[in-house]
Amino acid sequence: MAVLRRLWWLIALVGLVWGLQIINLITGYALNRWFGLLPRTLSGLDGILFMPLLHGSLAHVAANTAPLAILGALVAATAHRVALLSSAIIVGLGGLGVWLFGNTAIHIGASGLIFGWFGFLIARGFMERRPVPLLIALGVAVVYGAMLWGVLPGQPGVSWEAHLFGALAGVVAARVTQSRRSGL
Known part of the structure; x- marks a missing residue:
């Protein structure tokens, strides 16, 4: 039960991503046009929030689901x-970076x-210098390090x-939450 208490929001997020993918598929991907992030436009601002929930195809959402x-x-x-x-x-800072500096296209997907x-996870491990976060950081770097390309x-x-500003926002999030963290 303790595990489910920690993972409820992630289970809900993955379920929401797949539910929206089904709706998107049925509507001919209209959700992407309506709620995708379009840089430097007022109508694209809501994409900061919705971009991680929307995907361009079943292959796209499937590729993002495991990571x-x-x-x-x-x-x-x-x-x-x-x-x-x-x-x-x-989501907020990374999306804002894409909105301010991204190329003029609709940006969608959970990869940010x-x-x-x-x-x-990488920044947290090195900032805290405690064994568990540091081991997690090293493991993530080894398994997912090629993502940096x-x-x-x-x-x-x-x-x-989205990849660049997401990664930078992750480092900022590690720094901002550093003093609030209690660890395991």
């Missing part, structure tokens, strides 16, 4: 008291949040801006 669940579970398990605050900082959790431009149709 979303794994990195989210690590955040929930090891930083449970600040998991929601850190996630809100990542995934990169944010990646940055949060995703912060560079180059792959058409991929929002490298």
Whole structure:
């Protein structure tokens, strides 16, 4: 039961992402046009909140589900008291970065949040210098370290801006929540 108390929000998030994917699929991906993040437009501002929930295809949402669940579970398990605050900082600050500096396209997908959790877990481990967060940081770096190439431009149709600003927002979230964290 303690595990479910720490993971309820992540289970709800993954369920919401998949539920919206089904609606998006049925509507011909209208949700992406209505609620995707379109940089430097008033109508695109709501995309800061909705971008992580929307995806462009079944393959896109499927590719994001495993890292979303794994990195989210690590955040929930090891930083449970600040998991929601850190996630809100990542979504808000990372999305704002994309809105301010992203290329003129509709940005969607949970990868900004995934990169944010990646940055949060790595930064947290090195900032706290305690054994468990440091081991988690090292493990995440080893398993997901190749993700860092995703912060560079180059792959058409991929929002490298969401990756970059998500990762940077994760580092900021680790710093902001550092004194509020209680650990395991």
